[in-house]
Amino acid sequence: MKAIRRFTVRPVLPDTLRPLSDLARNLRWSWHEPTRELFRSVDPDGWKAAESDPVRLLGSVTAARLTELAADEDFLAALAAAADDLDRYLREPRWYQAQHSERLPAAVAYFSPEFGVTAALPQYSGGLGILAGDHLKAASDLGVPLTGVGLLYRHGYFRQSLSRDGWQQEHYPVLDPGELPVTLLREHDGSPARVTLALPGGRRLHAHIWVAQVGRVPLLMLDSDVEENGPAERDVTDRLYGGGSEHRLLQEMLLGIGGVRAVRAYARLTDGPEPEVFHTNEGHAGFLGLERIRELMGSGLDFDGSLESVRAGTVFTTHTPVPAGIDRFDRELVARHFGEDGELPGVDVTRVLALGRETYPGGDQGVFNMAVMGLRLAQRANGVSTLHGAVSREMFSGLWPGFDAQEAPITSITNGVHAPTWVAPELAALCGRATDVPDRELWDLRRTLREQLVGDVRERLRASWRQRGAGSAELGWIDSVLDPDVLTIGFARRVPSYKRLTLMLRDKPRLTSLLLDPERPVQIVVAGKAHPADDGGKRLVQELVRFADDPKVRHRIVFLPDYGMGMARRLYPGCDVWLNNPLRPLEACGTSGMKAALNGGLNLSVLDGWWDEWFEPDFGWAIPTADGAAALDEERRDDLEAHALYELVEKRVAPRFYDRGADGVPSRWTEMVRRTLTDLGPKVLADRMVREYVERLYAPAAEAARALVPGAARELAAWKAEVRAAWPQVTVDHVEFGEDLGEAELGATLLVRVRVALGTLRPDDVEVQAVAGRVDPDDTLTGARVSVLKPTGTPDLEGRRLYEGPLVLDRTGPFGCTVRALPSHPLLPTPTDLGLTALPSEAKGEGAGVLMR
Known part of the structure; x- marks a missing residue:
């Protein structure tokens, strides 16, 4: 029963x-x-x-x-x-409290669709959630006054098992909040606190607020499984990344709009500070900006003034290096939910739709793009590695049409991982003395961790085979799966096609020979989940599983289903090498390799994400990638990169692991482990990441938010409207240099003069710049340096003003220069903010710039 x-x-x-x-x-x-x-x-x-x-x-x-x-x-x-x-x-006071800086925000609200804090609170699917959980934990350790905001999914993501033939199967166990480490937020009278959203047709979406205490940081999670809701509304928070388009839209409305209301309720009920900065972790929570606009409009500001105020205190982090990974909704669906019959009454729905419109070339005018809205609602934005920052600037450059991609106002803060969560206790006991630990002790410790992984793998593999229908009599072979003295490679992550789970299978005989090498064998532990709707990803899982099921190799390669935080805590410390072979540059960061590095694991990876930034031969190996024409042929590209992977393992990785001294210790290998722990380890820490967010993004956002009081916000919005209307009349011409460029020498200083017509704008509204640097064969500036030119004198008879300033020729070789005019205002975060620029007109014979060689 x-x-x-x-x-x-x-x-x-x-x-x-x-x-x-x-x-x-x-x-x-x-x-x-x-x-x-x-x-x-x-x-x-x-x-x-x-x-x-x-x-x-x-x-x-x-x-x-x-x-x-x-x-x-x-x-x-x-x-x-x-x-x-x-x-x-x-x-006790911690790092944040010791800063004693008035620039720092009183509080920060951090919104994310998923949080991977612990396996006991399964509200995550992959790297985005784990990163969010590590962000909260590091913020707690540092004393950052941060509040996390997410949803409480009654079925979490999903639990993964395998059929007998290796096909992924999904299970959705019910999560009872009473059995989770959460507490229901209550009003002062003891009734549950809740938020309510208006839906089309007079419906209402109610949600309770559960609080998970993550050290010093509260994590607020909204739960729509409320009796007052209708059946459809109760199911809004049923599954992470589940359901159709409208279901996802309602989840993201509840996260963003309901999340802001939950933050307000929590501050009211706990007498805590209101956030000065709102951090949107990926586009899913972007609607939070609309709710804050509604709040400000209710206090007297118009839409444009409210938008400026909201932007000032908002930080947006993108984790998506491909357009296909961004949430996009049909514009009519969004309009229906934000019209007069829906949420945010009084906010013009056409203004809402404009925030998510893909106005750049190639954009789809029929969709509402959540990442585009996130960027338009935030003064500050970042990618999650240096390379990903560059990819993001290129991907979203159309939002700033007057500028080159590299000038798009998207910076980067490379992700980090929370060491106390991911470092094995045995390694943590070294307490920073890795430089002094003898090779023998370090090698023995690594073997202990490998042995623990072998035991864990056998236990999980036996449970998996029983789920697949095998009886105990069939499973005696599992006792010999893996060997604690064999080089162990780990590969675990989500299974979208670009991560290439099966690249290692491109040449199965070659892989088999590596696994079974009599002198230098290799063993591989693989784990990962495909999205329930991704049959292509499931086929990749099945292909890997079928290979690993072969009795010839099953003692050397295993696939473990249901990858999660519990498994990961054994997997990262127990692997000698961490493999990562995505299609470059489609890996935003790739923090799994960081977790391995913190445990002394060496990385074997394509130069993508964080590895592109911090790779050194002392820390591991870089898998060469196929460029040029080979990259356009997917089959040839994968063959070439798989061959490069096999060559590295056979010729460099395995020999170094098995090259032992008289004492049985591979000294060159242990030196790489030591360098990874001492030199790479400090770079990949979440503490470093959160400090960067505080210093580079949160503090400036708090200052900007304080500066944009209602009057200043209203003035800035009016100024922007004026500049946009007048900008077509701004022209730049008559560029002059003070000497013969044919004789230009290193160290020389040129006087640059340019005449600019401002139309109805004032000189203070415009900044005129000389932009100089090296030029490539197409005369495109690279490594450009900006010099600001100053206005001199009065307008000429045609109303143009003269701007001039020095330009130092500080490098040899092909050198180029151009000039441009940009809008200028003290409250603009960057000169690119409006996406407006005026360049010299080729129609007047001036050219777009000057080339010096």
Whole structure:
């Protein structure tokens, strides 16, 4: 029989054990090993059965065991120490408080569609969510006053298993909030706090707010499974990235609009500070800007003034290097939900639609682009690695039509990973002394971690085969799967086609020979989930699984289903080499390789994402990529890059691993491990990443938001309207240089003069620049340097003004220069903000620039 109602019966802890509940409800335990050890000691078998989840553990521990613990003085002392440590962690000033800077925001709201904080709170699908979880944890460790905002999905993403023939199967277990480390936010009268959105046809979407405490950081998660909702509305937060287009639109409206309302409710109910900065992690939460515009319009500002104020305090991070990865909705669908019958009454729906319109060449005028809206609603934007920043500037350059792609106002902050979460406790015990650890000790530690992975793999593989229908009698071979003394390569990630899960299978005989080499064998552990709607990705999984099922090689290569944080905590430390072979440059960052590096794993990767930025031969190997014509032929490209991968493993990776000294230790390998830990490790930390966000984006955004008080916002909006209307009359001509360019020499200074017609604009409204640098064979400027020219004198008879300034010839070789006029205002974050520029007119014979050689 099935139960008709599900509810949770909580244990009653003795008074002396009450701190256990507080420790379990603060997710700091997920990265604080002493607290985890305390819970493990409550019931070691129960801890394993609860999959290292303290809330589940406390729900299953027997009354007799609780009574025993309540009388155990050693346990009570350890419990008191853990509780005191958490209290100090939550109260004491940390890095942020030590800055003593008025520039810093009082609070930041961080919105993301998914958060991977711990396996005990399965609200993530892949790298975006894990990154968001690491961002919260690092912010907590640093004392950054940040509030996370997301959705609580009652089925999470999905649990993955395999059919007998290796096809991915999805399962959606129901997640009961009563069994999760979350607390319902309540009003002062004890009733649940909730937010409400208006939907077409007079419907309403209600949501409760659950709070997960991530150290010092609250994570607010909205849940539409509320009795007052109709069936369709209750299912809005059913699955992460599930449902059709309207379902996804409602999820993103609830995340953005409902999320802002949840932040306001939380600040009101906890007497906390209101956020000065709103950080949109990818475009899914972009509607938060519209809700903030509605708030400001309700206090008297018009739409344009509200838009300027909202933009000033908004940061947008894009994680998507391909247009196909961006959420886009039919414009009519969006219009229906934001019309007078829907959400945000009083906000002109045509203005809403304009924010998401793809106005650049090649754009689809029939869609509403969430990333484009995110960029238009934020003064500050960034990609997640240096290379991804460049890719993003190119991809979105059409939003700033007057400028070259490299000038698009999108910077980059390279992702990082949270070391206390991902570093094996055994390695963490080195405590920064990796430079002094003897090779023997370091090598033995790496073998211990490899051995732990082998045990974990065998256990998971046996469980997977039982799910596939195998009986115990068929599974004796699993006891010999993998070898703790064999070079171990890991590959684990989501399975879209561009990540090329099956590149290693391009030449199966060649791979087989590597796996079975009698002197230098290799073993590979693979994991990954394909999106439920991606049959192409599922076919890749099946191809890999079928190869790994072959009795000839199954002891050397395994596929583990249901990749998640629990598996990853063993996988990263246990692998010697981390493999990554995406299509370059389609990997925004690729933080899995960072987690491996923190554990002394060496990276074997295409130069994409973070590896393109920080690769050194001491840290691993770069897989060559096929460029030019070969890159256009997908089959040939994959063959060439797979061959390069095999060559690296056979000729360089494996020999270094197996090249042992008289003591049995591969000294050159351990030196690479040591350099990875000491030199690369500090770069890939989430602490470094969050400090960069604070210093480079959050603090400037807070300052800009404070400067744009209603009067200033209204003035800036009016100024922009004036400049846009007058800009067609701005012209640049009569460019002059002070000497013969044919004799230009290094170090010379030229006087640049240019006449500019401003139309109805004032000199302060415009900045005139000389832009100079090297030129390529097409006369395109590279590495350009900008010099500001100053106005002199009064307008001539035709109303043009003279601008002039020095230009230093600071490099030899082909050199070029052009001049341009840009809008200028003290409150503009960058000169490119309006996307307007005026260049010399070729029609007047002046040319677009001057070339010097």
